Amino acid sequence: MARTGRRPGQTQTRADILAAARNQFAARGYAGATIRGIAAEAGVNPALVHHFFGSKDQVFVTALNLPFNPSRLVDTLLEGPRSRIGERILRLFLGLWEEPVTRLPFFALVRSVTTSPEVADQLRQFIETAVLAKVAAALDLPPLRVTGAAAQMMGLAIVRYVVRVEPMASATEDEVVALVAPVIQHYFDP
Incomplete structure (x- = not known):
C-alpha cells in the first residue's frame, strides 16, 4: 500500500516556491504576479503557496527578505x-x-x-x-x-x-x- 502525506526528510518545495516568486515578481512586478503564476512556475498547487506563506504579500516579503510585515x-x-x-x-x-x-x-x-x-x-x-x-x-x-x-x-x-x-x-x-x-x-x- 502506498504511503500518503508528506514525504519524510527535507523538502525543497518552499525554496522552489521562493525561487519562482522571485522570478514572477521580477518578470511581472508585484501587481502582475499571482499566487497561481508562482505555483505554476514552482510546479505546485496554489494551496501550497498559501500553506507556506499565507498571502501574496507574505510571499513578496519573504522573497525580497523585507524586514517588516x-x-x-x-x-x-x-x-x-x-x-x-x-x-x-x-x-x-x-x-x-x-x-x-x-x-x-x-x-x-x-x-x-x-x-x-x-x-x-x-x-x-x-x-x-x-x-x-x-x-x-x-x-x-x-x-x-x-x-x-x-x-x-x-x-x-x-x-x-x-x-x-x-x-x-x-x-x-x-x-x-x-x-x-x-x-x-x-x-x-x-
Missing part, C-alpha cells in the same frame, strides 16, 4: 486612538531601524532600490498596493496623505540611519518622536 503596520495604525497614529507608526518605524535583525535588511533594501530600477519598481508596487492603499482605505484618507507620511519617515530614516546627520543621528527615540510625530500625525488627521 505589512499587515502588522496596518494593525498598529488601527489599534488605538486616531489622535496617536503619528506616534505609533513612528515608534514602529524607528524600532525597525534600531533592531540589528531588521536594520541590515533595510540597509540592503535601500541599496537595492537605489541601484536597481527593477527592485525599485517591485517595491513601489508593493508599497502602493499592500501598505499605502490599505492604510488609506482603513482610515478613509486620500492616498496622497498616507504617501506624505511615508515620505517623511523615509527621509528621516535616510538622515538618521543612512547618512547619520547629527544631531538627529544621536538623538534618543523619545526626542525624535517628540519632534517628528506631530508632523506625521498631521497626515493622518482628517
Whole structure:
C-alpha cells in the first residue's frame, strides 16, 4: 500500500516556491504576479503557496527578505486612538531601524532600490498596493496623505540611519518622536 502525506526528510518545495516568486515578481512586478503564476512556475498547487506563506504579500516579503510585515503596520495604525497614529507608526518605524535583525535588511533594501530600477519598481508596487492603499482605505484618507507620511519617515530614516546627520543621528527615540510625530500625525488627521 502506498504511503500518503508528506514525504519524510527535507523538502525543497518552499525554496522552489521562493525561487519562482522571485522570478514572477521580477518578470511581472508585484501587481502582475499571482499566487497561481508562482505555483505554476514552482510546479505546485496554489494551496501550497498559501500553506507556506499565507498571502501574496507574505510571499513578496519573504522573497525580497523585507524586514517588516505589512499587515502588522496596518494593525498598529488601527489599534488605538486616531489622535496617536503619528506616534505609533513612528515608534514602529524607528524600532525597525534600531533592531540589528531588521536594520541590515533595510540597509540592503535601500541599496537595492537605489541601484536597481527593477527592485525599485517591485517595491513601489508593493508599497502602493499592500501598505499605502490599505492604510488609506482603513482610515478613509486620500492616498496622497498616507504617501506624505511615508515620505517623511523615509527621509528621516535616510538622515538618521543612512547618512547619520547629527544631531538627529544621536538623538534618543523619545526626542525624535517628540519632534517628528506631530508632523506625521498631521497626515493622518482628517
